[in-house]
Amino acid sequence: MATPADEMNRQDALEGVGCSRKRKEDPRFVQGKGNYVDDIKMSGMLFADMVRSPFAHARIKSINKEKALALPGVHAVLTADDLKPLNLHWMPTLAGDVQAVLADEKVHFQYQEVAVVIADDRYIAADAIDLVEVEYEPLPVLVDAHKAMDPDAPILREDLVGKMDGKHSKRVHNNHIFHWEAGDKDPTDRVFDEAEVTVEQQMYYHRVHPSPLETCGCVASFDKVNGHLTVYITSQAPHVVRTVVSLLSGIPESKIRIVSPDIGGGFGNKVGIYPGYVNAIVASIVLGRPVKWVEDRMEHLSTTAFARDYHMTGELAADKDGRIKALRVKVLADHGAFDACADPSKFPAGLFHICTGSYDVPVAHVQVDGVYTNKAPGGVAYRCSFRVTEAVYVIERTLDVLAQKLGIDKAEIRRRNFVKPEQFPYDTALGWQLDSGDYHTALDKVLKAVDYDGLRKEQAEKRAQGELMGIGLVTFTEIVGAGPSRTCDILGIGMFDSAEIRVHPTGSVMARMGTITQGQGHQTTYAQIIATELGIPSEQIQIEEGDTDTAPYGLGTYGSRSTPVGGAATAVAARKIRAKAQKIAAHLLEVSEDDLEWDVDRFKVKGVPGQEKTMKEVAWAAYNNVPEGMEPGLEAVDYYDPPNFTYPFGTYLCVVDIDKYTGQTHVRRFYALDDCGTRINPMIIDGQIHGGLNEGYAVAMGQELPYDEEGNALGNTFMDYFIPTFVETPKWETDYTVTPSPHHPLGAKGVAESPHVGSIPCFTAAVVDAFSHLGITHMDMPHNAYRVWKQIHQLGLDKRG
Amino acid sequence: MAKQHISFKLNGQQVDVLAEPRELLVHTIREQLGQTGTHIGCDTSHCGVCTVDLNGDSVKACTILAVQANGGDVLTVEGMADAAGLHVIQQAFIDEHGLQCGFCTPGMLIRAYRFLQENPDPTDDEIRAGMSGNLCRCTGYQNIIKAVKSAAQKLQQA
Numbered sequence: 001m002a003t004p005a006d007e008m009n010r011q012d013a014l015e016g017v018g019c020s021r022k023r024k025e026d027p028r029f030v031q032g033k034g035n036y037v038d039d040i041k042m043s044g045m046l047f048a049d050m051v052r053s054p055f056a057h058a059r060i061k062s063i064n065k066e067k068a069l070a071l072p073g074v075h076a077v078l079t080a081d082d083l084k085p086l087n088l089h090w091m092p093t094l095a096g097d098v099q100a101v102l103a104d105e106k107v108h109f110q111y112q113e114v115a116v117v118i119a120d121d122r123y124i125a126a127d128a129i130d131l132v133e134v135e136y137e138p139l140p141v142l143v144d145a146h147k148a149m150d151p152d153a154p155i156l157r158e159d160l161v162g163k164m165d166g167k168h169s170k171r172v173h174n175n176h177i178f179h180w181e182a183g184d185k186d187p188t189d190r191v192f193d194e195a196e197v198t199v200e201q202q203m204y205y206h207r208v209h210p211s212p213l214e215t216c217g218c219v220a221s222f223d224k225v226n227g228h229l230t231v232y233i234t235s236q237a238p239h240v241v242r243t244v245v246s247l248l249s250g251i252p253e254s255k256i257r258i259v260s261p262d263i264g265g266g267f268g269n270k271v272g273i274y275p276g277y278v279n280a281i282v283a284s285i286v287l288g289r290p291v292k293w294v295e296d297r298m299e300h301l302s303t304t305a306f307a308r309d310y311h312m313t314g315e316l317a318a319d320k321d322g323r324i325k326a327l328r329v330k331v332l333a334d335h336g337a338f339d340a341c342a343d344p345s346k347f348p349a350g351l352f353h354i355c356t357g358s359y360d361v362p363v364a365h366v367q368v369d370g371v372y373t374n375k376a377p378g379g380v381a382y383r384c385s386f387r388v389t390e391a392v393y394v395i396e397r398t399l400d401v402l403a404q405k406l407g408i409d410k411a412e413i414r415r416r417n418f419v420k421p422e423q424f425p426y427d428t429a430l431g432w433q434l435d436s437g438d439y440h441t442a443l444d445k446v447l448k449a450v451d452y453d454g455l456r457k458e459q460a461e462k463r464a465q466g467e468l469m470g471i472g473l474v475t476f477t478e479i480v481g482a483g484p485s486r487t488c489d490i491l492g493i494g495m496f497d498s499a500e501i502r503v504h505p506t507g508s509v510m511a512r513m514g515t516i517t518q519g520q521g522h523q524t525t526y527a528q529i530i531a532t533e534l535g536i537p538s539e540q541i542q543i544e545e546g547d548t549d550t551a552p553y554g555l556g557t558y559g560s561r562s563t564p565v566g567g568a569a570t571a572v573a574a575r576k577i578r579a580k581a582q583k584i585a586a587h588l589l590e591v592s593e594d595d596l597e598w599d600v601d602r603f604k605v606k607g608v609p610g611q612e613k614t615m616k617e618v619a620w621a622a623y624n625n626v627p628e629g630m631e632p633g634l635e636a637v638d639y640y641d642p643p644n645f646t647y648p649f650g651t652y653l654c655v656v657d658i659d660k661y662t663g664q665t666h667v668r669r670f671y672a673l674d675d676c677g678t679r680i681n682p683m684i685i686d687g688q689i690h691g692g693l694n695e696g697y698a699v700a701m702g703q704e705l706p707y708d709e710e711g712n713a714l715g716n717t718f719m720d721y722f723i724p725t726f727v728e729t730p731k732w733e734t735d736y737t738v739t740p741s742p743h744h745p746l747g748a749k750g751v752a753e754s755p756h757v758g759s760i761p762c763f764t765a766a767v768v769d770a771f772s773h774l775g776i777t778h779m780d781m782p783h784n785a786y787r788v789w790k791q792i793h794q795l796g797l798d799k800r801g
Numbered sequence: 802m803a804k805q806h807i808s809f810k811l812n813g814q815q816v817d818v819l820a821e822p823r824e825l826l827v828h829t830i831r832e833q834l835g836q837t838g839t840h841i842g843c844d845t846s847h848c849g850v851c852t853v854d855l856n857g858d859s860v861k862a863c864t865i866l867a868v869q870a871n872g873g874d875v876l877t878v879e880g881m882a883d884a885a886g887l888h889v890i891q892q893a894f895i896d897e898h899g900l901q902c903g904f905c906t907p908g909m910l911i912r913a914y915r916f917l918q919e920n921p922d923p924t925d926d927e928i929r930a931g932m933s934g935n936l937c938r939c940t941g942y943q944n945i946i947k948a949v950k951s952a953a954q955k956l957q958q959a
Contacts, residue, residue, distance in 0.1 A: 022895055029903030030891040030910060032838015032878035039837035122828075123821070213842045213850055213904045213938050264840070264904030265938050297843040519902030519939045687898045690941030718847035718936075726929040726942050 010600045015539065016532030017746065020683035024523040024543075034262040037217045040232050042290035045219065046075055048280050049125035050299065051115035051132045053107035056143070056374040056711020057154065058136040060105055060114065068117060068131040073124035075287055077132060078279070079115045080104040088282055090159075091248055094240075094272060094490055095348065096167030097177070097339035098159070099377060101275045101282075107136070108156055108337035109376050110711050111302035116279040118291060141374045141711040142175065145311060145334035148371035149173040156337065156372045167339075168348040177339050177370035182353040182430045188365040191326035195317035201401045204780050205390050207309040207334070207375070207705040209301050210382040210695075211721065212518075214264020216304050217294030218277045220284040229285070230257045233277060236270045237556030239514055240490060242548045244273050245281065253548075260546035266518035267695065268380040271342040271558050272305045301716035305342075305378030306705055309334040310390045314398030322406050322413045327364040327429070329355055329394055335370050338377035342558070343386045344488040344495060350386025351645075353430035354479040357395035358439045358649060359417040364429040374711045383695050383756040385480040385559035392476045396761040400768070401777045409456075410765075411447055414475045415440065425742075432479060434647045438675070438739045443475055446651040446673045449735060455655060463773055468658035468797070472766025476758040477649040480750040481564025482555075485641050490555060494641060497565040498552035499573040501530060502635040505623040507616035509534070509541040511573075514554010515566035516546040519691075520752060521684045522562060526570050528680055529746065533574035534581075535601030535615040552637060560648070560750030563680065564741075569640035571745040576636035580622075584634075585613040587627040646741045646749035650674040652758045654766040660797050663789025665701065665767060667730035672759070676751035677740045685751050690732050692755025698724050699756075700763035702782045722782070771795070807871045811836065812880025820867040827851045827862035829870075830877060838878040838907040842936075849935030852908035853877050859915045859934070878907035881914065889959070890914055890952040899948035901939035909935050913949050922953060 015021045028034060065077035080102040083089035090098045103114045115132050119125035140154040147153055155161065155174050164171045168178035192198055218233040229251055235241050238258040246253045263270065280293040295304065311332040317325045333349065335341065343350040349368040356364055370379075381387065403413040418439040419426045426434040446452075455471055462469040485494025498514040511530055515522065527541035545551055554566065578598070585603035586593040589611055596603040603618070605611035613621075622634035655669040672689060679685055702722030705715045715721045740747025760781070767783045768776060774795055779787070792798050804819040811834060818833050830853070831837050841863055842848035851863040854876035881888040890913050893899070900906040909932070916923070916931040923931060928949050929942075937945065 023898070023900075025903065026895040026900060027887075029900055029906050030878075030887065030894050031882055032836070032907045034838070034903045034906075036837075036840070036904065038841065039831075041832070041835075123823070211938070212902070213848055213936065214840070214902070215842075263902065265902040267938070297845065297848075521901070683898050687901060687940060687944060690943045691901060691939045692941075694941035695938065718843045718845055723848070723936050723938065725933040725936060726946070727933045729929075729942050732941055732943055 007600055014531040014535065014537050014601065016528050017678065017680050019528060019681065021524055021528060021538060021681055023521050024527065025521060036214055036262045036264050037219060037232050037234050038294045040219045040261065042219060042221055045290040045292055046118050046120060046287065047122045047125045048283055048291050048293040049117050049122065049129050050113050050276065051117065051129045051134065052111040053103065053114050054110065055107055055136050055138050056110045057139040057141045058107050059139060060103060060107065061135040061137055063115060064133040067133065068128040071124065071128050071131060073120040074117060074128045076118045076283060077115055078102065078283065083282060088248060088278065091273065091278055093338055093340040095339045095341040095343060096345060099275065099338035099340055101278045106158065109374050110713050111299065113275045113279065116283060118283045118287060143373055143375060143707045143709060143711050145332050145371050145373055148175040148373055156374060175372045177335055177372060178348045179367065179369050180348050181365070181367045183365035184363055185365045187363050188326045188328055191363055192315065192317045192328060195325055196319045197406060198315060198317045199398065199401045199405050200313060200315045201398050201778050202313050203394065203397055203778055205308045205310040205312060205393055206781055207306050208382060208699050208703045209306045209705055209721065210267035210269035211301060211723065212265025212267055212269055215295040215297060215300040216270060216274060216276065218280050219290055219292045220281040221290035222284040222288060224288040227251065228255050229281065231281060232259045232261055234263055234270050235260045236266045236516060236518060236558050238516060238546055238548050239553045240556060241273060243491065243493065248278065258548045260516045263516065263518040267383045268307060268558055269305055271380055272340055272378070274304055297718060298716050301705065301721055302713045303376050305340060305380040306376055307380050307382030308390060309379065312390065312394045314394040316398050316402045318402055320406065322402060322408045322416055324359055324361050324417050327356055327361045329366040331368040333368055333370040333379065334373050334375065335379045336373055336375040336377040339370065340377035341379035344482055345490060346487060347386065350381065351479050352387040352391045354388055354432060355391035355395050356428045356430055357392065358419060358437065358475050358477040360419050360423065361429050366430060375707055381559055383692060384753045385478060385482065388478055389757045389760060392757050393761045396474045396476065397764065397778060400765055404772055404777055410473050411443065411452060414443060433644060434477065435644055435741055435743055436739050437477065437647060437649050438737065439475055439649060442649065442651040442673050442675055442737050445735065445737065446653050446671055450653050450669065450671050468660050468770040470656045470658065470766040470768065470770030472654040472762040472769055474652045474758050474762040474765060477647055478754050478757055479645045479647055480560035480753060481642055481646045482559050482561055483645055484643060493555065495555045496639050496641040497554040497561065497569050498637065498639045499566065499569040500552045500637045501573045501577060503577060503619045505620050507536055507540065507619040509536055511541060511570065512544045512551040513566050513570065514552050515557040515562040518557065520562060520688065525680050525684060526567070529567055529570045530574050533571055534578060560753045563748045563750045564646045564744060565640055565642055567748055568642060568745050569638045572640055573636045573638035576638065577634055580634060581615060581618045583630065584618050584621050584626055588613050588621055588625065643743050646677065646744060648674065648676045648749040648751060648754050650754055650758050652762040654762045656766040656770060658770050658788060660792050663785040663792055665783060665788055670730050671733045671735065672755060673735040673737065674751060674754050675737045675739050676754065677738065677744065677749035678747035679738065680748060686734050688752040689734050689755045692752055693732050693759045694724060694729055696756045696759030697730065697763060698722055700760045700781050700783060702784050704782050805868055807867055809870045809872060810874045812876060822866065822868055824867045825863055826865045826867045826870050829867040830862060836877055836879050840904055840907060847936065849912065850905050850908040852912050852935060854911055854915055859912050876911065878910050881910060889955045893948040893952035893955065897944045897948035897951055899940060899945040905935060905937045909937065909945060913952065917949070917953050917956060921957060925950065
């Protein structure tokens with residue numbers, strides 16, 4: 001009979017769910033054997049480079065390619081006029097708009113693609129783009145979103161003149177993209193009219209860029225003989241890319257192979273489909289040779305998708321005890337020159353209406369207006385689920401303002417307003433159903449761990465001495481794992497995801513998913529899920545993703561959807577296999593299926609010691625000895641359509657000290673408690689949290705993509721765009737609670753984006769808190785030394801002696 | 802532009818290439834010599850994913866010309882492991898979860914390789930300063946610091 005120790009050993013040998021298994025990906029990465037897009041070299045490969053506009057808004061008077069074409073080694077120079085006969089000069093965006101593949105008569109933002117040069121190598125291509133002569137007639141530039149819908153605002157999108165039925169709503173101005181609302185307006189307004197206390201806070205969530213260290217690129221190879229197109233691409237959603245390429249080109253999907261090889265970070269930037277990709281594909285079709293296009297950093301920061309750029313007003317109505325009675329939010333959303341967001345198509349502001357947060361808000365109303373400006377197109381989810389970062393920011397900031405107005409401690413006001421554990425599942429005023437949560441426990445654990453009362457005491461002492469110390473506290477709830485296909489689709493395709501698992505005769509496993517890892521470690525963690533479900537050691541389970549020729553269709557990896565959706569598909573597919581295996585085991589043991597029980601890696605006959613079949617034995621039998629009427633083999637596919645989103649949450653606390661003469665901010669402590677439900681690989685979770693916190697630190701403390709009045713991009717190199725180094729980066733402390741998702745097969749919720757979403761308002765809260773005793777309720781990001789110093793100087797705190 | 806004959810040692814092997822005077826070392830290594838472990842990230846010397854070791858110094862191969870390596874000794878990530886297996890630093894990065902997407906990793910490893918010769922027993926702050934020319938977007942650095950520290954201890958014991 002199996003002893004508990006034996007059972008534990010067998011369990012450990014699986015390296016399944018809950019194990020901090022070392023990553024399968026690492027041995028090749030540490031030896032320089034990764035295979036990223038720019039590492040791919042094909043016979044006869046040419047290089048593409050882009051001629052880009054120096055103007056933010058201008059009419060193209062003429063393009064002269066002659067000198068470029070005369071340069072030895074140049075094969076082609078393509079402009080919109082060349083793509084027009086193919087109807088490829090414009091392409092659909094994932095948000096229901098269209099975007100110019102190459103500028104068609106007009107440029108709408110600085111660095112927009114005007115022409116593409118194809119040459120023997122990247123040096124010749126770079127020489128040739130300087131030889132393409134473009135004559136521009138500059139037009140009035142619109143960079144201020146608040147002026148976009150002025151009567152005399154310049155008309156940006158001439159292609160949309162007269163088309164006032166937008167994709168998401170009526171448009172009221174030619175620079176208007178959509179108006180969108182959620183919640184109940186009149187009841188909300190009534191509560192505000194009658195409330196004991198109201199607060200209002202305006203805030204600008206600035207434009208930033210995910211900027212992974214690998215820029216975007218592709219290698220397109222069209223085989224003229226058999227009509228097959230292969231594209232290696234930096235994409236977080238290769239199956240969607242295949243569908244879009246098929247729709248654009250008319251090539252059937254069965255003749256298109258899209259491969260996302262190793263990806264050097266994505267963070268939302270690599271969800272969209274960019275003109276560079278389409279140009280490389282078109283060039284390959286035209287020339288019949290493989291064409292590589294890889295952006296440089298300046299092109300990356302200037303043209304591929306930015307994030308945020310939300311002008312928000314948050315309002316809360318409450319009673320005198322700080323209990324929230326209503327929430328009202330208004331947003332002006334700057335999407336740049338083309339609406340190139342990548343949100344589920346029914347939600348032009350993404351999942352922004354999760355902005356009631358962790359709180360019991362009786363009634364709410366939110367409205368968002370999207371506008372065009374002469375800035376780069378986009379509005380992607382930078383390490384977050386579709387505008388959730390903005391949503392968490394507005395509620396957490398506005399709640400702090402309410403606390404300050406009422407003189408209630410910022411922890412206490414949260415405790416008073418939390419959705420209580422017994423209220424789950426909880427229907428929010430804006431239409432979501434929070435599946436689970438235990439916010440009080442998380443908050444209490446953090447306050448105790450950091451000695452919150454002690455910190456407040458220290459702060460009071462520091463304030464008495466004229467020093468600036470701030471404590472930021474955030475208790476966020478995310479919404480991730482898009483999503484149920486009844487509400488979520490992209491281009492009409494439901495946002496399910498998939499897994500296909502095949503158990504070989506000797507018990508090793510090949511599994512493929514519709515998602516694609518970009519550093520999250522899927523090859524490690526998906527194997528852990530299968531190991532636990534099937535009792536086969538992780539080491540014998542091979543995971544593959546990213547090749548549309550072999551992987552099942554899935555919507556990809558972003559919005560923390562891999563574990564909630566792909567991970568669920570993996571578990572369900574594995575359970576289908578185990579169900580079949582149980583039938584085979586019963587047949588082998590000559591008992592009824594119901595007489596068997598599962599024990600780690602084998603089926604046992606209940607009450608009969610020694611009568612058992614391991615999964616390894618069953619796998620062999622699946623190929624030679626199955627019950628009569630059963631088809632041989634041991635494999636399963638699952639397309640998982642989640643019944644709901646998952647709602648990870650956390651409590652973050654940040655302590656900052658600010659130098660009152662320089663404005664320099666020092667993050668003394670950052671404590672992050674996350675609840676992502678069931679924890680598949682704690683080592684990887686911690687790593688994801690460290691990374692998300694660091695990207696949150698970057699956004700809050702320094703990153704920004706500003707434009708001057710003429711629409712010149714000012715933050716588009718690493719000289720200007722802040723990426724924290726080892727030196728600035730604070731030390732991270734992590735902690736957790738576990739509240740499993742009730743509807744996810746494993747109880748897991750997704751984790752990698754929470755630290756980004758949760759930390760950004762926490763940094764702001766800490767900086768603002770350092771000034772809160774002086775009546776300051778909000779300071780806009782980024783909190784770099786100069787901007788913080790300006791606040792200090794305005795308050796006269798930097799006077800010496 | 803007339804190509805120049807350049808000869809240098811790459812990971813212990815003598816290599817000979819023809820390159821234009823303007824060709825960057827990183828392109829020579831990646832495209833002519835097929836060693837693609839060394840990456841390109843920013844073109845302005847900020848990110849460090851192109852870091853190689855040249856004559857005992859960490860250099861950013863995207864801002865040095867191939868001709869400047871003529872006669873030199875270049876080590877890239879591909880040259881770190883030997884017949885006995887992974888270098889201690891490579892193993893430490895795996896053990897401490899010091900990498901995620903892997904794009905910055907080759908540059909990090911090559912920088913750590915030189916840094917630990919410059920400072921064999923560093924404090925956390927010294928690691929932060931000594932490695933600050935290499936950016937990472939995924940890890941938040943914390944586990945890289947742990948990996949470098951753990952590698953330092955193992956190298957000291959060896």
